[in-house]
Amino acid sequence: MIRISKKVEYALMALKFISNSEHKLVTAREISDKGNIPYDLLSKILQKLKNENILISNQGTNGGYSMNKRPDEIPLFSLMNVIDGETAIAECLMDNSVKDCCLTDSCSIKNPVTVLQKEVEELFKKKTISDFV
Amino acid sequence: MIRISKKVEYALMALKFISNSEHKLVTAREISDKGNIPYDLLSKILQKLKNENILISNQGTNGGYSMNKRPDEIPLFSLMNVIDGETAIAECLMDNSVKDCCLTDSCSIKNPVTVLQKEVEELFKKKTISDFV
DNA sequence: TGAAATAGGACTATGTTAGTCCACATTTAA
């Protein structure tokens, strides 16, 4: 399931916003207002980014977020993984897919789909947040 | 929303199966049985492929499906469009997206997302069914 | 005429995504 979800869009917008506010803490409220992003949802996203050490957070009055990595150090692929969890181009290629699926075992299209998966991953790994800033 | 859905998987499996049965009509039931694909769902898929002139169908007893195009004439991209409808890597890039979305107008990440969309499309246009047969 | 096949509309079930609500923890300024 390769796809840019709303959450990833929001994350990209937030990272862009924070990146462009060098040396200044940015609050979730600010990003939410400027980007027209639901505040609660955005908060969750920022928290995840903080937990993955992509952002630094400061609580309390005058708190906010700042970058902990350079945009070019953050591949789009890992951002998507952080926000939406593991992704694969087809359900069956995912590790946790225990379901009996056409792609398991000697499935007729497993190999070519796996190849495609690799190619898409490559593309998303080459892209970094700097491409969006 | 770029993704290989179950339906597209089933379509790929079916096309592979039909391609490998040269000069013989293949029934939906056969494909369903061999590929462990829900019959009703598969039928819908085959009908779509027929309506798009990818397959030829013959009704009635001894009927079935046969290829109407060579696998290398069918890009994966158009197959996905036929089966699942128009796809885009982000919801907002879709033509029918009338919703007020962050990516409309002067959205901060619209351009890079559009570029990414093009790149993914390229990849899926270069792939053809012959890569899966 | 009846069986084997495609054609296709309508519906349901399930899962995912997006979004909301609420209570709490931390920090700073007054």
Added chain:
DNA sequence: TTAAATGTGGACTAACATAGTCCTATTTCA
């Protein structure tokens, strides 16, 4: 020391998309 500003995080709900099912035609052939 308290109130306001801010991040933290769990639980819930709403909306939507996908996958799958059911049922009834229609066509063709033996």
